[in-house]
Amino acid sequence: xxxxxxxxxxxxxxxxxxxxxxxxxxxxxxxxxxxxxxxxxxxxxxxxxxxxxxxxxxxxxxxxxxxxxxxxxxxxxxxxxxxxxxxxxxxxxxxxxxxxxxxxxxxxxxxxxxxxxxxxxxxxxxxxxxx
Amino acid sequence: xxxxxxxxxxxxxxxxxxxxxxxxxxxxxxxxxxxxxxxxxxxxxxxxxxxxxxxxxxxxxxxxxxxxxxxxxxxxxxxxxxxxxxxxxxxxxxxxxxxxxxxxxxxxxxxxxxxxxxxxxxxxxxxxxxx
DNA sequence: CTGGAATCTGGAGCGCGCTCCAGGTCAAGC
DNA sequence: GCTTGACCTGGAGCGCGCTCCAGATTCCAG
Numbered sequence: 001x002x003x004x005x006x007x008x009x010x011x012x013x014x015x016x017x018x019x020x021x022x023x024x025x026x027x028x029x030x031x032x033x034x035x036x037x038x039x040x041x042x043x044x045x046x047x048x049x050x051x052x053x054x055x056x057x058x059x060x061x062x063x064x065x066x067x068x069x070x071x072x073x074x075x076x077x078x079x080x081x082x083x084x085x086x087x088x089x090x091x092x093x094x095x096x097x098x099x100x101x102x103x104x105x106x107x108x109x110x111x112x113x114x115x116x117x118x119x120x121x122x123x124x125x126x127x128x129x130x131x
Numbered sequence: 132x133x134x135x136x137x138x139x140x141x142x143x144x145x146x147x148x149x150x151x152x153x154x155x156x157x158x159x160x161x162x163x164x165x166x167x168x169x170x171x172x173x174x175x176x177x178x179x180x181x182x183x184x185x186x187x188x189x190x191x192x193x194x195x196x197x198x199x200x201x202x203x204x205x206x207x208x209x210x211x212x213x214x215x216x217x218x219x220x221x222x223x224x225x226x227x228x229x230x231x232x233x234x235x236x237x238x239x240x241x242x243x244x245x246x247x248x249x250x251x252x253x254x255x256x257x258x259x260x261x262x
Numbered sequence: 263c264t265g266g267a268a269t270c271t272g273g274a275g276c277g278c279g280c281t282c283c284a285g286g287t288c289a290a291g292c
Numbered sequence: 293g294c295t296t297g298a299c300c301t302g303g304a305g306c307g308c309g310c311t312c313c314a315g316a317t318t319c320c321a322g
Contacts, residue, residue, distance in 0.1 A: 008299065019299085020281055039288045041299055054244065060237045065279065082255065086248040093245060096238050100231060106191045107227050113185065114224060117217040124213065139269065150269085151311055158272095170318045172269055196309065
């Protein structure tokens, strides 16, 4: 079994990115120029799909586009950039960790507010509680 | 001890919002019109500070401005909206939880990538690893 | 009284990350 | 062959959440 091809529509389905986003990412260099079929239509490869999954992880954890571009460039520059890529990912991971800690902390405060409202509601006359 | 007043600069300091953001929030109705000193300068009260802290929790956990406006309106409408406010906060809390779950999941994938790079780096000839 | 800092208002501008559009080309079933 | 839908390109537009600006006013230390 050789490398598969995927139409734009299939790639949308698989990657979760919209058609426009896929083209946008290619335009700004987040994706290598995608191979084309005879008529000029894109054919995404398994490699493309894998890379898109990577992008989804980074983007989905809040990495800015600009930093993903940096990362994509490192990948393009080949094996000698592995250490740099690792450093970039480690820094990003630390950022994500910090962001999660921030969320946990603020969420706790929201939950305190919820608890307060539950208490207030329990004390209130019935006509305020009924819809 | 009576209710304190805070200048805009102090409120920036305490709340963590910028001056522009404070004014913006007031303009769009996230904050009640703030009391003014004789010359027209704002004087934030302890109540204002408390409300700003609430806003910080909601905004900081990713609630969209529009929903915070809804919440602010419910608060303005008084005691009869307590149940609605509770429902809104509970829904938001569920959203935050989902967001955190999403982050945890994607972060795990990022960490797998990091582990992979660490392995790759360990295998590489020395000249690629040196800076 | 004066100079400089803080604050005021209304409105324009911006950075990010897409998203949409027009006008055309290509592919595939009937 | 024709129709219908998928896809193409380049460029404009947008939603969000601020952020900045100009020009005027107020406050306060010296």
